Amino acid sequence: MKISQLFKLPFIIIGVLIFISSCDYSPEKVKFKRYRVAGERLFEQHCANCHQKNGEGLRGLYPPLAGSDYLKNEFEKSICIIKNGTNDTLTVNGKVYNLPMPSIDLGNIEVAEIVTFVYNSWGNEKGLIDVKEIESLLKSCE
């Protein structure tokens, strides 16, 4: 090997390393991305009418999801609401809301995708919420 080629070698190795590290083959991450992308689409289709595309809600009628203390602190209850809707009143960031949220006809996988999107948007970073986790959580909804 010529001496000049030897000099190039470290650069080639670094280049290859950068290349490999930039592709992420972790199946968890791929699944997370898939969930989140599908969840965003479903959110726009089923939820954004009321909660708005940016998650800020609509005045005193529909509560915000972005920055919602309820969403943050009440993980199980939020999942039940997303699946089953609610006729109750509930308090978000100190404000009481009273309109019903309809039950939207969603399969468990769709719920998981939406929940993954909602819990990884607007500053939330809960990571992947798998459909299996959703299924077991939904059993405890009233």
Added chain:
Amino acid sequence: MIRSVIALALVTLFFYECKPTIKKELPLPKLGRFEIVKNGDGVDTVFHQIEDFKFVDQDSNWVTNETFSKGIYIADFFFTTCPDICPKMKAQMLRVYDSIGSEPSLMFLSHTIDPKHDSVAVLKDFSERLGVDGAKWKFVTGDKEVIYKLGQTSYMASIADQGAAGLTHSGRFFLIDKNRHIRGAYNGTDAEEVNVMIGDIKKLLNEN
């Protein structure tokens, strides 16, 4: 060759410049059925009008055609617990309210099509939650039959109570002038159409 290209370009430019640029603004049409009636030697056109109505608003005041006779108004049909299109309509109407709601001769009229649930108190709560001025934006309730009939015959809105399947209604916004004529109908869930409506409102305000 070059010379002919230049010549062609000049000719094109010439014709392009000649395009008429003054477009005459046409008044907004009057929508609905109309009749031609004899008037002396000539004829008159009688346009479709919103019939007489009398409802109660969120502050327990009577609301009639008189309430709006000094200016123009936008009307729609909704109900407070509506799951699908009303939230979109309300978000759009709110955008209109925020952009030109301060015009003194513009008002808003939202009829509930679910008077059984949407009592005066419920409408009051709804309008307060929306954060709008009750003198400007009337949420009205009344006899269900009367509201449905007015919707269907005056506004030509499709409204139906399909029992268990729920209430359905058109998501339209209607622009009404001070003579009770319908001057525009727009899809209230579509931001583009609502933008057109905002333009038409400005036109109509100038006409008055």
